[in-house]
Amino acid sequence: xxxxxxxxxxVSVSEGxxxxxxxxxxxxxxxxxxWYVQYxxxxxxxxxxxxxxxxxxxxINGFEAEFKKSxxxxxxxxxxxxxxxxxEYFCAVSRFGNEKLTFGTGTRLTIIP
Amino acid sequence: EAGxxxxxxxxxxxxxQPVAFWCNxxxxxxxxxxxxxxxxxxxxxxxxYENEEAVDDSxxxxxxxxxxxxxxxxxxxxxxxxxxxxxxxxxxxxxxGAGNRTEAFFGQxxxxxxx
Numbered sequence: 001x002x003x004x005x006x007x008x009x010x011v012s013v014s015e016g017x018x019x020x021x022x023x024x025x026x027x028x029x030x031x032x033x034x035w036y037v038q039y040x041x042x043x044x045x046x047x048x049x050x051x052x053x054x055x056x057x058x059x060i061n062g063f064e065a066e067f068k069k070s071x072x073x074x075x076x077x078x079x080x081x082x083x084x085x086x087x088e089y090f091c092a093v094s095r096f097g098n099e100k101l102t103f104g105t106g107t108r109l110t111i112i113p
Numbered sequence: 114e115a116g117x118x119x120x121x122x123x124x125x126x127x128x129x130q131p132v133a134f135w136c137n138x139x140x141x142x143x144x145x146x147x148x149x150x151x152x153x154x155x156x157x158x159x160x161x162y163e164n165e166e167a168v169d170d171s172x173x174x175x176x177x178x179x180x181x182x183x184x185x186x187x188x189x190x191x192x193x194x195x196x197x198x199x200x201x202x203x204x205x206x207x208x209x210g211a212g213n214r215t216e217a218f219f220g221q222x223x224x225x226x227x228x
Contacts, residue, residue, distance in 0.1 A: 102158075106154070
């Protein structure tokens, strides 16, 4: 079985500060890992994905994540937060690209002006 | 390119009433998913289709939920009868299909409120 743990249900950072959202996974096979963002009353939009190629993955809106097998982690970072980054962020894992996604419980990111 | 289209966006019904949600996936996408997202939680898979075949429905409460994907294109998810605990956002997603290293694309969801 696969699972994802997101540490911190709420994270607040100042505008311009580093954003770090934590995600640890559990998988019996090499995982596919994803970060999705959800704005209020919207569906989920893919930020980035890891599919066993480069361990440092760059996504949209300046976000990136690093796959660390030894730590079973896939933390999401952005060097400088913008007000528009305020949203809910979900880490997810799957066995294959089109198999079901198992999501974490989400982290709500608040940006302080 | 049009994304995943869901309707309605919002639905309020009384308990014990039936309700149906509709999803039109991205053109050419063989895999279709229905997820349920409870308040403050991540989405959870209800059912996954490969073309018209339901290949994973282990999490679908079959006593009251049903789904179909006739002709392997659009899909309908039905609840009958609805219970208070069914209040949630129902998300549809699609992806190109098996063998593709790609992600699922999500619709905007249907927010169901059962009163």
